[in-house]
Amino acid sequence: MALEQEGFKIINNITWQKTNPPPNLACRCFTHSTETILWAKKDNKRSKHLFNYGKMKEINGGKQMKDVWTGSLTKPSEKTEGKHPTQKPEYLLERIIQASTEEGYIILDPFCGSGTTGVEALRNGCKFIGIDNEEEYLKIAKRRIEKEDGKKKL
Ligand SMILES: C[S@@+](CC[C@H](N)C(=O)[O-])C[C@H]1O[C@@H](n2cnc3c(N)ncnc32)[C@H](O)[C@@H]1O
Numbered sequence: 461m462a463l464e465q466e467g468f469k470i471i472n473n474i475t476w477q478k479t480n481p482p483p484n485l486a487c488r489c490f491t492h493s494t495e496t497i498l499w500a501k502k503d504n505k506r507s508k509h510l511f512n513y514g515k516m517k518e519i520n521g522g523k524q525m526k527d528v529w530t531g532s533l534t535k536p537s538e539k540t541e542g543k544h545p546t547q548k549p550e551y552l553l554e555r556i557i558q559a560s561t562e563e564g565y566i567i568l569d570p571f572c573g574s575g576t577t578g579v580e581a582l583r584n585g586c587k588f589i590g591i592d593n594e595e596e597y598l599k600i601a602k603r604r605i606e607k608e609d610g611k612k613k614l
Pocket residue numbers: 544546547548549570571572573574575576577591592593594597
């Protein structure tokens with residue numbers, strides 16, 4: 461509602477279904493195991509969005525990609541540069557970027573945390589601008605992005 465009130469149009473409401481969510485310790489309700497990804501654009505005539513339909517179909521084994529994406533929580537191997545409480549798995553950002561950008565795009569993440577968007581931007585040939593209000597998280601993001609950049613230069 462907040463987005464729509466600000467003049468955005470929701471393109472998709474994607475559900476990320478976690479295969480290994482943290483357990484519900486109180487055992488008094490169902491275990492919370494999903495998060496929502498909102499894909500929105502400015503709702504005016506000049507605003508167009510890019511959707512790489514063919515690429516999404518290809519990575520989904522030749523079938524149209526649906527708006528429920530299932531996968532595990534962030535792997536320990538993606539957390540070697542420091543701890544962030546809500547670090548997203550790389551495969552999620554990879555899919556988001558591959559679905560909606562082309563090589564050379566500039567991707568802005570105004571809440572970049574540990575920099576997962578930046579790592580995937582680099583892997584997919586895009587430029588990246590990240591913002592966060594926690595200096596410690598920006599340091600993690602910088603280390604991850606520099607590591608990825610180093611791999612590309614090898
Ligand atoms: C859900 S986390 C992002 C996680 C990131 N996608 C990753 O994979 O690490 C949201 C981030 O927004 C930052 N944040 C919260 N309020 C903010 C604000 N007003 N300005 C900038 N960053 C903010 C938090 O510090 C946090 O790192």
